[in-house]
Amino acid sequence: MASKAACQHDELLLECSPWAEEAGFERPGAAKRLAATTKSGRNPLAAKGKSVKTIKKLSQEAAERLSPSFPGPLLLPKDELNWDPECPPQSFRSWLHEVQRNKPTHTRKALYVASPPIVTPGVGFMNGWEQPTTAPINELKDFEPPSAEASLEYLRAFYHDLPVKFFPQPLSFVPWTESSQRTKSRSNHGYVGLAWDDYCTRIRTRETPDKKFKRQVNLNDLLDAAIEVLPDDAHSLVLLMDLDMYEDDDDDFCCGRAYGGSRVCVVSSARYHPALDSDEGIDYEHMWPTSHCKQFADGLCAVEELEPREHTKSIYETLDSPLRRAIDIVRGASTPSTVEGRNGLWFSRVARTLAHELGHCFGIGHCVFYACNMQGTSGIAEDVRQPPYLCPVCLEKVAHAIACELQLHDQVGKEEYIKERYRAIAEFCEAWKHVDLFAAYGAWIRGRLHQLSV
Structure with a gap:
């Protein structure tokens, strides 16, 4: 044929x-x-003297x-x-x-990039949440999530002449220890904490409605945490996530969202994973x-x-x-044939969304x-x-x-x-x-x- x-x-x-x-x-x-x-x-x-x-x-x-x-x-x-x-x-x-x-000023002009939070041993059950569940393991082993360094360099070019730098403190997922939620957290991981220094914000989680990932984290909670960590000299901050996200009970997932007036946004790389492309009906010839x-x-x-x-x-x-x-x-153009090509494809999708969400800021x-x-x-x-x-x-x-x-x-x-x-x-x-x-x-x-x- x-x-x-x-x-x-x-x-x-x-x-x-x-x-x-x-x-x-x-x-x-x-x-x-x-x-x-x-x-x-x-x-x-439309100068004077010209007809309509x-x-x-x-x-x-x-x-x-x-x-x-x-x-x-x-x-x-x-x-x-x-x-x-x-x-x-x-x-x-x-x-x-x-x-x-939000106008950039000499005291508030930096764009901050916060790397994906570290999963600490206390919430080891979160390991694997970033992997699509609908793809065979052998198709996932060579993929590397888009790097925060590449994201920073792209934003440095896209928003040329603004200082773009990493958020200076590591963010970590930790157990959520509020006493009223201990039983629920242990039984179904309904909450985790997002921690930095001595602070911690509660992050809701849920099972993924379409079953393409094990669980999702709530992006509104993540944005609330981003507001709390926003540096004084920041024009805006983007929080990178490698986990799937949801906004409210009615949606299946969300790749990115900005609280533009609050100078923060969050972007997830999860749904851009090339292993999900066949499910989404992506036509590689017509991107x-x-x-x-x-x-x-x-x-x-x-x-x-x-x-x-x-x-x-x-x-x-x-x-x-x-x-x-x-x-x-x-x-x-067709499906990338090399590991480097597939990982580059993944990053290119995230880069476009990063620039978009920061645009809202x-x-x-x-x-x-x-x-x-x-x-x-x-x-x-x-x-x-x-x-x-x-x-x-x-x-x-x-x-x-x-x-x-x-x-x-x-x-x-x-x-x-x-x-x-x-x-x-x-x-x-x-x-x-x-x-x-x-x-x-x-x-x-x-x-x-x-x-x-x-």
Whole structure:
């Protein structure tokens, strides 16, 4: 039997899929997207003396130039925007005037990374909770959880020019010794303690509803603990977890969550384990950037007699665009065949979520303007289809916070900061080019830097 030919991703979906209309999602138009990147909230092309027709035409042309770099949100069936199509857009202007936003200052600018807590002998029953129960042991033996060191280096590049450092004290899981809970803790491990120095926070645990891990820990309790340990000089802190997490009784699991106003977030690597990919139906040929393959998207939208749209090709799509560069790097991607490749794949998924959750600590909401690292996700399958980059709107927010509010640069300085940030991420991606996502991200950045230089 002949093997299935690899998809060539010749046609790219640069706008939302046909499912967007079915879901009731209306993407902000070209003029609104341009306006969303400005302090004033006005379209920069809407100069005096220009007719409405001219402004609309210029906005559409600008959108066409941007689309092969920054496509629209895919919005496929079961995606987050399918369930929440009226998610409010957050422009640069609205973010700028957000009262609860945490501005980086010279006394509070450090990003802290707290390594996964150590399991002490008193809670030895927790050993093995980090391993998927649905995969054979021989498939798990070569996997290594994403390292805290790699996470720190990625965040150092992504949030370029902010000090990123490890939380200075080790965190440990210990027995929860509250007298009223001793019997329950011993019988079913309903509670454990998360300890540092002389402090300890109670962490609820439960059996995992879908049985893919032995037990889960409660992320709200973990976030409460993170608030308690937040250093005085911290802009924000991310707590890394290798255990599965849940938020409330109604959900199966949660990979990450931020209490943005409180400057803390927690991210778990558990559900990103490649051993679970077959259960999640992950299509290795169509993770980002090849998730923008029109044939792939049309296939997922082919329900309820929904007809695919005719391919609208941008002239910029056929040139040396960032998205096309990224796709050409990973064309024909398949299941990683080496231990190093599988572990790198695992880490790349965690890295994207780390940057996303810390974005909330900067006051950035979920993005609906473009396919963007700050989009919300409804599950692992959508997660791996989303890009690692920040769209033009969200990039303005991060660049303004660091280059303008912290470093006091003007617009020219901010534009130079954006280029320096891209170079820092590209350097990280070069060191991790054996991993498809980072190889593609590096190619995308090189294409974007080329655009910014002409």
